[in-house]
Amino acid sequence: MASLSSSSFILPSRRLSTISASSDSSAPNPSPQTLNTPKPRRASDHNIRDEARLHTPSHTHRFSAKYVPFNPDSSSDESYSLDEIVYRSRSGGLLDVQHDMDALKNYDGKYWRNLFDSRVGKTTWPYGSGVWSKKEWVLPEIDSDDIVSAFEGNSNLFWAERYGKQFLGMNDLWVKHCGISHTGSFKDLGMTVLVSQVNRLRKMNKPVVGVGCASTGDTSAALSAYCAAAGIPSIVFLPANRISIAQLVQPIANGAFVLSLDTDFDGCMQLIREVTAELPIYLANSLNSLRLEGQKTAAIEILQQFDWQVPDWVIVPGGNLGNIYAFYKGFRMCKELGLVDRIPRLVCAQAANANPLYLHFKSGWKDFKSVKANTTFASAIQIGDPVSIDRAVYALQSCDGIVEEATEEELMDATAQADSTGMFICPHTGVALTALIKLRKSGVIGPTDRTVVVSTAHGLKFTQSKIDYHSGDIPDMACRFANPPTQVKADFGSVMDVLKKYLLSKDPNH
Numbered sequence: 001m002a003s004l005s006s007s008s009f010i011l012p013s014r015r016l017s018t019i020s021a022s023s024d025s026s027a028p029n030p031s032p033q034t035l036n037t038p039k040p041r042r043a044s045d046h047n048i049r050d051e052a053r054l055h056t057p058s059h060t061h062r063f064s065a066k067y068v069p070f071n072p073d074s075s076s077d078e079s080y081s082l083d084e085i086v087y088r089s090r091s092g093g094l095l096d097v098q099h100d101m102d103a104l105k106n107y108d109g110k111y112w113r114n115l116f117d118s119r120v121g122k123t124t125w126p127y128g129s130g131v132w133s134k135k136e137w138v139l140p141e142i143d144s145d146d147i148v149s150a151f152e153g154n155s156n157l158f159w160a161e162r163y164g165k166q167f168l169g170m171n172d173l174w175v176k177h178c179g180i181s182h183t184g185s186f187k188d189l190g191m192t193v194l195v196s197q198v199n200r201l202r203k204m205n206k207p208v209v210g211v212g213c214a215s216t217g218d219t220s221a222a223l224s225a226y227c228a229a230a231g232i233p234s235i236v237f238l239p240a241n242r243i244s245i246a247q248l249v250q251p252i253a254n255g256a257f258v259l260s261l262d263t264d265f266d267g268c269m270q271l272i273r274e275v276t277a278e279l280p281i282y283l284a285n286s287l288n289s290l291r292l293e294g295q296k297t298a299a300i301e302i303l304q305q306f307d308w309q310v311p312d313w314v315i316v317p318g319g320n321l322g323n324i325y326a327f328y329k330g331f332r333m334c335k336e337l338g339l340v341d342r343i344p345r346l347v348c349a350q351a352a353n354a355n356p357l358y359l360h361f362k363s364g365w366k367d368f369k370s371v372k373a374n375t376t377f378a379s380a381i382q383i384g385d386p387v388s389i390d391r392a393v394y395a396l397q398s399c400d401g402i403v404e405e406a407t408e409e410e411l412m413d414a415t416a417q418a419d420s421t422g423m424f425i426c427p428h429t430g431v432a433l434t435a436l437i438k439l440r441k442s443g444v445i446g447p448t449d450r451t452v453v454v455s456t457a458h459g460l461k462f463t464q465s466k467i468d469y470h471s472g473d474i475p476d477m478a479c480r481f482a483n484p485p486t487q488v489k490a491d492f493g494s495v496m497d498v499l500k501k502y503l504l505s506k507d508p509n510h
């Protein structure tokens, strides 16, 4: 067991309680800042990367990770260095990043809790990132100098006080706003890891000239931004005329090489697979297991934000189903390494228009069938044949998990109601909220259960769906909670009339 004091970069905040007993009981406790000697300002010709080079933690060389086939029951010894370019196992299956847990276990749970807590909210490179503050558990062997980070993560855990009380009779409901992030979705958490590793491979002279993906939405936005930050060429395959301006503008602005192709998404995916097999382009698509290492830090962050108390439920919208597994992996590592003593039950929420996991769950996990995904406002989860199905089933079975679904009307109503209490959520978060509503109604989730709904993207990326809803402009949808603007003549009398009526309707004494 490592002793706390042997680590030079643990702040002594945990020890404050023993020194704060003061003769004047009304005096406020000294803050950690006043007790810590401030570190001297770095030399003016140094930046935070230079500074990081001087302070490499002494423990890092002991930790390692490698690719293994994703097959929890297998005893095969197939494995690959993370410095190899490999996307699938020998048999064509998924890979998983496996950490040397025994090495990590040389340090106890308290050590890790204190280490992670000591790094939150700083500019110290690279730990100011919510992902890289857990570097030892993510990519332990990467040089801090190779990391490409926008200090992503550390996202707001929002107490949904009014929404919880008003709509669900809950007082301990939280929304983890993963979309309040560099490019507006949780994809940043994974992309910082993938692009950092690519940056390392390039420095090792591995044959990687650029990074490519075939996604229309959040993945291409994150890929373009992180590649741009590092000066690495990014290549994005998009289906011509099938995507909105909002989906197109991020990669364009970030300088990606955008190919507009006369096909659909599957066509783009097929093409980029073929192309990356021939050209030195690294493939950043969703089967890439590096991304999940970054995404799992959102789970660790939730525990950290609750002072390492474990919530009862965490609800995650799922499409390709990598993220639900990433959450499970983050929680399980915290339990295995003694930071917490249990893990929450996970709920995966799907759009009814793209619900293969839901159908699989309802069948009692009998044989899985892909579906044809229909159009949904939750466009990032419009996936009928999820790449990470095996990962998701394993995660849900291991934590007594549940799968729920949301119709278009349910998810849009839930979104509108959440927005009316001060949030501004994306349709995917509406899917997760619908799952919560259903599980509250059936009594599975109790009124006092501490529950976290994961919000995966920023609502500002999905304004068109909100405009359609509030205009009552959606076929076959009542849009019950629409709040359209009132048209009024531009004269004093007319404006006074509508305002008086409005105020009367809001007056609690009427």
Ligand SMILES: *Cc1c(COP(=O)(O)O)cnc(C)c1O
Pocket: 185, 186, 187, 217, 218, 219, 286, 317, 318, 319, 320, 321, 322, 323, 324, 380, 381, 426, 428, 456, 457
């Ligand atoms: C990618 C994405 C999802 C789905 O995540 P999976 O890992 O594919 O299940 C959900 N919401 C948003 C906003 C996304 O960008």
